Amino acid sequence: xxxxxxxIIGIIDxxxxxxxxxxxxxxxxxxxxxxxxxxxVDSSFADKNIECILQQTIIAVAxxxxxxxxxxxxxxxxxxxxxxxxxxxxxxxTYASNDNAIIFYEIPGIDxxxxxxxxxxxxxxxxxxxxxxxxxxxxxxxxxxxxxxxxIKFVAQNYPSIKVIVALTxxxxxxxxxxxxQLSKRxxxxxxxxxxxxxxxxxxGAIDAYGIDVLNRELFEEK
Ligand SMILES: Nc1nc2c(ncn2[C@@H]2O[C@H](COP(=O)(O)OP(=O)(O)OP(=O)(O)O)[C@@H](O)[C@H]2O)c(=O)[nH]1
Ligand SMILES: [Mg+2]
Numbered sequence: 001x002x003x004x005x006x007x008i009i010g011i012i013d014x015x016x017x018x019x020x021x022x023x024x025x026x027x028x029x030x031x032x033x034x035x036x037x038x039x040x041v042d043s044s045f046a047d048k049n050i051e052c053i054l055q056q057t058i059i060a061v062a063x064x065x066x067x068x069x070x071x072x073x074x075x076x077x078x079x080x081x082x083x084x085x086x087x088x089x090x091x092x093x094t095y096a097s098n099d100n101a102i103i104f105y106e107i108p109g110i111d112x113x114x115x116x117x118x119x120x121x122x123x124x125x126x127x128x129x130x131x132x133x134x135x136x137x138x139x140x141x142x143x144x145x146x147x148x149x150x151x152i153k154f155v156a157q158n159y160p161s162i163k164v165i166v167a168l169t170x171x172x173x174x175x176x177x178x179x180x181x182q183l184s185k186r187x188x189x190x191x192x193x194x195x196x197x198x199x200x201x202x203x204x205g206a207i208d209a210y211g212i213d214v215l216n217r218e219l220f221e222e223k
Contacts, residue, residue: 002043006044020049021049024052025037028054029101038052056103057103058102058127058132058133059135060107060127060132061136061138062107062138062151064111064145065109065111066109067140068138068197069138071169071198072197075212076212077104079213080102082097082102083098084096084098084104093105093106107127108120110151120151124155132162134163134164134165135155135159136219137152137166139168140169140170142168149186149187152190163218164191165191165193168183168193168195170196179194180193180194191218193211193214193215195211197211
């Protein structure tokens with residue numbers, strides 16, 4: 001494994017690292033394979049200007065209390081098929097895939113009120129330091145509070161490298177099919193994905209879950 005890694009690095013070095021000007025290798029995959037890569041660079045290419053960077057998808061999930069954050073994370077995890085470890089770190093639920101390539105943080109629910117929005121913003125800014133790549137905001141009703149809108153715009157404006165997505169959770173309102181588009185426009189083009197993570201029982205039967213596949217694509221395939 002390490003020899004194979006050294007061979008690949010050797011090729012990258014000879015093709016992309018002319019005159020040792022420097023090259024970055026972005027690695028996406030299990031942490032232990034990344035360790036092998038680092039090891040191969042250290043032992044055979046220590047004098048070369050090669051930097052290895054582990055690519056992770058780190059998703060900070062926010063939204064009001066009971067907006068559907070936990071349900072959404074669990075259904076996304078199930079959809080992806082990875083095993084997750086769940087931890088509570090200082091009150092923040094953390095779901096990490098076994099290879100640590102995907103991490104979800106659930107920011108404790110924001111109730112309406114300035115103090116809570118400030119707390120959520122502070123939590124987010126603390127999490128940013130761990131390398132958050134996506135801010136996923138759950139909106140459980142088709143009425144967005146001014147403070148929620150502010151928080152979403154704050155993240156989009158201050159962290160241009162972080163992808164911001166709004167999930168319209170428990171969205172079964174067929175009457176307002178145009179609402180996701182309207183909201184996206186109001187949020188300066190931020191992606192809005194309507195979905196139902198789990199089926200909902202209604203008097204006549206049940207409404208099937210939908211939209212997890214669309215959100216999954218937004219989160220993991222488009223970079
Ligand atoms: N049927 C159905 N119920 C949902 C869905 N999403 C959320 N719920 C329900 O809505 C309630 C709140 O969902 P949670 O996922 O716990 O919301 P949360 O934002 O994590 O809540 P807190 O952590 O308490 O702030 C629960 O009773 C869920 O079962 C969904 O897609 N389908
Ligand atoms: Mg929860």
